[in-house]
Amino acid sequence: MNVHKFRKYFYLTLHIVFLSGLLYAFGHFMGTPRSNMEIRRMWAYESWIIISFYSLFLYLTFIENGVTKGQIKLYLEKFKRITLVFVILLVFPWGLFLIFAPKDLMDRLALGSVYWRVLGIASLVGALIYYFPFRFLEKKLSYYIIIFGIIDNILAGFIITMLFLTDRIPFFTWSITPLLFYLAYFFLEYSKRYKSMQAELIKNKK
Numbered sequence: 001m002n003v004h005k006f007r008k009y010f011y012l013t014l015h016i017v018f019l020s021g022l023l024y025a026f027g028h029f030m031g032t033p034r035s036n037m038e039i040r041r042m043w044a045y046e047s048w049i050i051i052s053f054y055s056l057f058l059y060l061t062f063i064e065n066g067v068t069k070g071q072i073k074l075y076l077e078k079f080k081r082i083t084l085v086f087v088i089l090l091v092f093p094w095g096l097f098l099i100f101a102p103k104d105l106m107d108r109l110a111l112g113s114v115y116w117r118v119l120g121i122a123s124l125v126g127a128l129i130y131y132f133p134f135r136f137l138e139k140k141l142s143y144y145i146i147i148f149g150i151i152d153n154i155l156a157g158f159i160i161t162m163l164f165l166t167d168r169i170p171f172f173t174w175s176i177t178p179l180l181f182y183l184a185y186f187f188l189e190y191s192k193r194y195k196s197m198q199a200e201l202i203k204n205k206k
Contacts, residue, residue: 090127149187
C-alpha cells in the first residue's frame with residue numbers, strides 16, 4: 001500500500017471513530033430519561049466535546065489540503081499552523097483546565113485523581129517543548145522534538161485507550177485519541193520533510 005492510500009484509509013478510520021463516538025454519546029443522551037438530568041447533561045457534555053475535537057480534526061486536515069510535492073514554503077506554513085494549534089491545546093484545555101478546574105467539577109467528570117493535576121502540569125511543559133520547533137524549526141533539536149512527537153502521541157493514544165477499555169477513565173477522555181493518532185501521523189509526515197524545510201529556512205535567513 002502506497003503512502004497516499006494509507007493516508008486515505010487512516011483518515012477515513014479516524015472519521016469513523018469520531019462519528020461512532022458521537023453517535024454513542026448522543027444515543028445515550030437521547031436514551032437517558034429527563035428525570036435523570038445530571039446523567040443526561042453529562043452525555044450532552046460528552047457529545048459536545050466529541051463534536052469539538054472532531055471539528056478541530058476537520059480544520060487541521062483542511063489546513064493540510066492543497067499542498068503538492070515540492071511546495072516547501074507551504075509545507076512550512078502548514079507545519080507551523082498545525083503545531084501552534086497543538087501547543088494551544090496543550091495549554092488549554094489539557095493544561096490549565098486540569099490544573100485549575102474546581103475539585104467538585106473534576107470529581108463529577110471522574111477526573112478527581114491527583115494524576116490529572118500532574119498531567120496538566122506535564123501538558124504545560126509539553127507546550128514549551130513543542131513551541132521550540134514552531135519558533136526555531138531550523139535548529140537540529142527541532143527534528144528530535146518532531147520524532148518525540150510521533151512517539152509521545154502514539155503512546156498517549158494507546159494508554160488512554162487501554163485506560164478506557166479497563167473502565168478507568170470516562171468516555172469523553174477517550175474521545176481525544178483519534179486526534180492524538182492524527183498528530184502522531186502529522187509529525188511522522190513532517191519528519192520526512194524536515195531537511196528540506198530546514199534548508200528553506202536557513203536560505204531565507206541568509
